[in-house]
Amino acid sequence: MQKHQEDGRVLAGGQSLIPLLALRLARPALLIDLARIAELARLGEWEGGISIGAMVRQRVAERSPLVRQRAPLLAAALKFIAHPAIRSRGTVGGSLAHADPAAELPAVVVTLEAELVVASSERGERTIPAADFFSGHYTTALLADEILTEIRIPGPGPSTGFSFHEVSRRSGDFAMVGVAAAVAVEEGSISGARLCLTGVADRPVLATAPELGLLGVAPDRGVFEAAGEAIAARLRPPTDLHGSAEYRRQLALVLVARALRSASQRARGDNEDRREGAPA
Ligand SMILES: Cc1cc2nc3c(=O)[nH]c(=O)nc-3n(C[C@H](O)[C@H](O)[C@H](O)COP(=O)(O)OP(=O)(O)OC[C@H]3O[C@@H](n4cnc5c(N)ncnc54)[C@H](O)[C@@H]3O)c2cc1C
Incomplete structure (x- = not known):
């Protein structure tokens, strides 16, 4: 890489790079295989x-x-x-x-x-x-x-639950919208939350508990839906052949509320919703 700079490209699993090479969308002069x-x-x-x-x-x-x-x-x-x-x-x-x-x-x-x-x-x-x-x-x-x-x-913090939810056209496709969430619940109220959306911008979009109005409040459906609405209102997602910007914004709203809810349930040790969001 030192010698070839932009002319060289490392090859890892090849699951994205090989299709790019096949379509001539990438034309590196040299491939450096990291496999060994x-x-x-x-x-x-x-x-x-x-x-x-x-x-x-x-x-x-x-x-x-x-x-x-x-x-x-x-x-x-x-x-x-x-x-x-x-x-x-x-x-x-x-x-x-x-x-x-x-x-x-x-x-x-x-x-x-x-x-x-x-x-x-x-x-x-x-x-x-x-x-x-x-x-x-x-x-x-x-x-x-x-x-x-x-x-x-870093290891999971105390009293913290996690969840990942996404919607894609078919099982295995890239997400139209995906949400990763971490929620900490202590003595009945939310002591921390971070979530990140994928598929809605050119990079992951992060939001934390204070921005979401979640800090110190009791975890319930209403506050999670309000957080979903707050995030959705600030997104400018792309329109493409899989879905419009408006549809993605609506998905973001629903998935944020859902991800926060299941993460907070797990933080409280309630795993009843384990099946939710799990792909087949
Ligand atoms: C049909 C299909 C469906 C897929 N669906 C999804 C999906 O739903 N979600 C999803 O996230 N991905 C999906 N992928 C992509 C898959 O996750 C790829 O494995 C991943 O994007 C790239 O990892 P790779 O190891 O195959 O990297 P490669 O294809 O080998 O490399 C990808 C790029 O990263 C660079 N690179 C790789 N490793 C390093 C490194 N260590 N340091 C610096 N640069 C590096 C390469 O130079 C190249 O530019 C899908 C792929 C296919 C073929």
Whole structure:
């Protein structure tokens, strides 16, 4: 990468890059395959959370008991990506580096305040907060000679529940709108909330408890619907052949309320809604 800069491209799982090459939408002079770098495929504990190497396959992360325990939001969102065959090749890092505005994982890492470790042979490593990593359609803070090496996700806070909801045209399609949510409930009131939408802008759209009017209030349907309305009103989603901006705004409203409600139920230990939002 140091030598070839923009002419070189790294190949991870190939699930986005190979179709781009086939369609001649990308024409790198050189492909650098990361598949044999064992250090990039490590998955383990990191402080109270987890460290996921960029080359960890999506399916491996989805099936990992450690991911389910330390990053349940990631485990939930991975199931919505494409189909098992694609997740068996596609990598966690590849999805983040590709930065599709409708992808699930960017919304997850922003919600969870993950740190993304990137490296170049000239300048060594630097760490980028997930909220600063995505800078537009298929564009990230990665420089031409850098690769993403590791994703560090802090452990779940106390009394915090998580949920991921999305609507797509067919099972396995990219989301028209998706919502990742984390809600903390202490002594009957909301002590923290973060949520992030995908599919509604050129990058993940984050909202936190104070902006949503959720801090210190009792979790109930009315406050979650009001939060959904507040977010939907500020969105300017795209219109495309899958749905109009107005339809996406309505989806955002409904999915935000639904994601907040199921995350708060899980925060209180009520898992009755576990089936909700789970893809087949
Ligand atoms: C039919 C189909 C349906 C899909 N549906 C979904 C979906 O619903 N949701 C979703 O999120 N994704 C979906 N995908 C995409 C899938 O998740 C890809 O696996 C992912 O986008 C890219 O990961 P990859 O490992 O395959 O990366 P690659 O395709 O190998 O690379 C993608 C891009 O990222 C760069 N890159 C990869 N790894 C790194 C790294 N470590 N450092 C720097 N740059 C890197 C590459 O150079 C390339 O530009 C779908 C794919 C297919 C084929």
